[in-house]
């Protein structure tokens with residue numbers, strides 16, 4: 417956004433100098449758009465700093481079930497979308513992770529599912545948790561958001577890859593880093609035109625949950 421910010425300001429300065437009629441209206445319009453663009457820059461800076469900070473974290477035994485519950489609650493207000501929980505809310509499955517980072521992974525998966533569905537159709541998302549090979553938790557987020565085109569499937573986890581006009585394409589790249597640092601894995605299965613399932617596999621811990 418830096419180039420449009422600069423161009424807008426230069427345009428405004430010229431209009432003011434020439435005392436161009438209507439420059440005050442222009443000032444109001446431009447200042448709104450400048451604030452939007454500065455907010456966008458601020459988001460980009462935050463995403464990049466999260467990306468840079470990733471390898472470190474406050475790793476401890478955390479309740480996976482609670483982190484997932486909290487993430488789902490954040491997205492409960494979309495009138496066209498229902499989010500089903502296919503797990504026992506009292507199963508206190510514990511994983512060794514940074515709570516905030518893990519929360520970010522599930523928030524990003526749910527946000528992507530919701531964006532893939534959009535506002536105009538009835539959306540259904542189901543989050544399931546199961547145990548895999550007696551030592552991993554497998555969390556899957558299934559959506560009916562229309563799927564992923566075959567030609568972009570291989571790029572999804574690359575930093576900066578996005579198909580959204582306001583997207584930064586860092587969410588999945590960051591998520592992959594977060595999950596791999598704690599010995600987990602993340603992948604997806606998709607059917608173009610139908611929907612997508614993202615799965616996260618995380619090693620379970622037997623330690624007490626903090």
Ligand code: ADP
Nearest residue numbers: 528529532578579580583584585586587588612
């Ligand atoms: P962003 O959301 O900023 O685009 P992400 O890294 O989270 O960044 O996602 C990258 C791209 O992966 C998205 O732009 C979208 O094309 C695709 N994607 C991710 N999740 C889904 C999904 N559930 N359904 C369809 N496409 C998805």
